Amino acid sequence: MDFSAQLSIEQQFKLKVLQEQVQNLNKEQAQEYLLEMFRQMMVKDNLVKHLLKDA
Numbered sequence: 583m584d585f586s587a588q589l590s591i592e593q594q595f596k597l598k599v600l601q602e603q604v605q606n607l608n609k610e611q612a613q614e615y616l617l618e619m620f621r622q623m624m625v626k627d628n629l630v631k632h633l634l635k636d637a
Contacts, residue, residue: 589597604615 607615
């Protein structure tokens with residue numbers, strides 16, 4: 583089994599909380615939220631790459 587794709591209990595809880603928070607967003611709010619999440623993921627990827635390069 584590939585555990586890298588599994589979520590911890592804490593992550594599952596956070597996902598459920600997020601699901602409830604975004605449930606009532608309108609289309610524009612949802613699009614803005616999605617774009618911001620992707621931006622933050624790219625920043626995180628860049629940080630990880632930078633840290634690995636310097637390791």
